[in-house]
Structure formats: structure tokens, C-alpha cells
Amino acid sequence: MEHLKEDLCRYIGQTVTIFTTSGGCSGSGFTGVLVSVSDCVVRLLVSAGEAPACPIGSSCSGYGYNNNYNYSNSGGCCGNPLGAIAVIPTNSIAAFTHNAI
DSSP states (O other): OOHHHHHHHHTSSSEEEEEEESSSGGGGGGEEEEEEEEEEEEEEEOOOOOOOTTTTOOSTTEEEEEETTEETTTTTTTTTTOEEEEEEEEGGEEEEEOOOO
């Protein structure tokens, strides 16, 4: 397991695909930017958050801002500003792939 951790650490900040020993969709692999590696888990940024709809603050007409979430006047959310992180237990990793360069 120590060799796996060392190998993974070399690719922090790069896009990798991690395949797990679980079945279903998770067995097909997770692709994202490797954020961190520990003895217990690996964290992948699988979906980056969206940029603000109005980078200059609340002066954009038609939108209100509340706790850094961008909501339209109709009350619906306009995208996911936070993104998504996959937390994968290291003991569930079957293999990982990365670019050769």
C-alpha cells in the first residue's frame, strides 16, 4: 500500500482515473484532479465549481446573491458553485491511470 501512496503522490494536481474494487458505476472509475492522498483516503476534484455569474458583486441586474450562491429572481439556483469531491478509501483502489507526460 505504501508504494501506491508514493505513486499517487507524484500526480497531485494532475488528472487521473482511479478504478475501485466496488461494482456498479464506481467500479468504472473516477476521473478528476488529484487533490490529496493520505494513508486512508484519496480525494479527487471530479467537478469544479462554476465561476460567479457576476464577478463584480451584486450590481448585476436580475440576480440576487446570498452566501456566495447565485440565485435568479425566480428563486432557483443557477448552477453548482461548489463543485464535487470524490473521497475514495485507499484500500478500495484497484488501479489508477495517468498521462505519461
